[in-house]
Amino acid sequence: MPRSVRVRRRDFSRHWALSPLAKRAGRPLVRALELPAAVPAPVFVLMLGLLALGASVGRRPWALGLWLFMVTDWAMLALLPRLGRSFGSPQPAAMTLALPRAALALLPVPLLFAASLQVVGSALAFYALWIEPHRITLTRETLRSPKLRSGAPVCILHLGDLHVERVTARERQVVQLVESLRPDLVLFSGDLMNVSYVRDPKTHEACRWVLARLSGPLGVYLVSGGSATAPEEVLSELVAGLPVRWLRDRRVTLEHRGQTFDVVGLDCTHKPFLERPRLEAVLAGDRKRFTILLYHTPDLAPDAAELGVDLMLSGHTHGGQVRLPLFGAVFTSSLYGKAFEMGRYQLDGLTLYVTRGIGMEGSGAPRVRFLCPPEIVLWELDGSPT
Template sequence: MAKKYSRRSFLKQSLRFFLSLFGLAGSGYLYSRFIEPKRLQIRELDISHELIPHAFHNKRIVQFSDTHLGFQYTLEQLNKHVEKINSLRPDFIFFTGDLLDRPDHYGPSETNLTISVLQKLKAPFGKFAVYGNHDHGGYGTNLYELIMEAGGFHLLRNHSFELNHLNESIYLLGIDDASLGQPSFSQTKRNVKDGRYLILLSHAPDLAGEAADAGIHLQLSGHSHGGQIQLPWYGALYTPPYAEIYKEGRYEIKGKTPLTLYVNRGLGTTRLPFRFLSVPEITVFTLKSLR
């Protein structure tokens, strides 16, 4: 016999349901607003290739990206992440763009403090960076250059840098931002010697197809934030232009040269101060020689 519910019982159960629903919504808001943006994932990957010289075997690259200082991400957070990066014993440090969220709102005191924090980063083989779209935005092009170079970084804007160790070398290339810059693969590669392992820093991950056709072996990018907000079984709700194909993590791309792409989720947020199922990230790559 079916159990009969009184109107009072129905209202009580309905109230419990809606209170539970509101509780879940409130918990989700608190988590995505105040907890996940402060979390940190360290992801470690090995990168193997026959063109990586033995002299670079087990050399460690640490990549960080998309801090967006001045929005919700603070200099105190940057300082903690700098300490964490140094603890990972990097041989190289790569920053893949979007240091400041609004360069036009960044004053001299903040600029000097940012430089002093970046100067604390230590990497015996060098620190390198490229432009992101926010670094160009708000008349920030020159300010970003000033901060990164004073912070001890080599800023690569359609340029390459030959990394030498024990009479062997690989090349690091940095291309300008795809949204607000003037990226040029031909200009970036013009001084590169044949038969070398090539690493590309590109803020925009969706340049990977062009990079593969240009003979790049490894591309490190940011820009997407992993979408910042993801839904289970669906993924990112939104990613910006030039991060619509490759949204986070590792990809293997076919082209003139097979290319490994890694898209870092970044450390900060922009537009909305939320992260959900897209934990801030620092990535460690260990080069492996197959020679």
């Protein structure tokens, strides 16, 4: 069931997160997270030993055990690219996992309990790194509208946030699912490549391999997730010669089985105060048809609701990628925080869906998913009595 939410549209034109100062402040942090990638493996293992030693104050024999847990994390991460699961540098992610381990080791608890916490940590890390990122789920959604003709359903497949690094079992599974579901229309809501491999020719080949295998009678349409994951010249080359249309502030009218509806695609700058005037311009004219907005982030949803959009398909948040029981997403990258973290929402006449996406964050972040498996979404649109 959709969650009916009342979210007041906010003016983010002076929001600190979108300011040049925030960008300058964020660069050193990103660089700091990636620093361990340049450290040779033997030196990094020694660094983990020093960290374990420092976290074992008062019980030095425990330092060896803690170090072994940290090295095991590093080994699990190092095997991921070797076995074609994901392709991040192991050192930054291993340090991200080692720091919480060191913090747990400092707790004044019995040694057996402390060791048990570390074992649980290893099990959770294995699941989040190796299992859940490849456990693609299919979500089925239905929407009825008086703007559509009853008895002639249209099936739309929504994909988002592929974050391709290479062709892995995950990408092959996506293609197999699309082929088996045989949708009428495929819509992709942005972030095709992993940010770590935007300029990598092998990643470009992998993206084209995936895009070339998506199809539907009404076609395949995509929007950009922003310049960080899809520079204009790179995305133009990726879709060249493929049966995929990049909707750049465009509206197309589609007809199928007697149904007529519009699909609007908008380039994403992550600045909704700049996007709204462009959306108004694209929507100008006939507004009687059922309208789908394809836009990367959910941050434009309050504006889309005011402008009469019927269905908005977004992603960007990854559902948090890591979720905690009773709390949900730890982090969403949305200007509205946790208001639109994942799933289906109802904002007056607008139905918004925020997909958890397929891939994972890049750069120095661990390629993990926890309580947030990747998903593809199959929509059935049909008419309803007026």
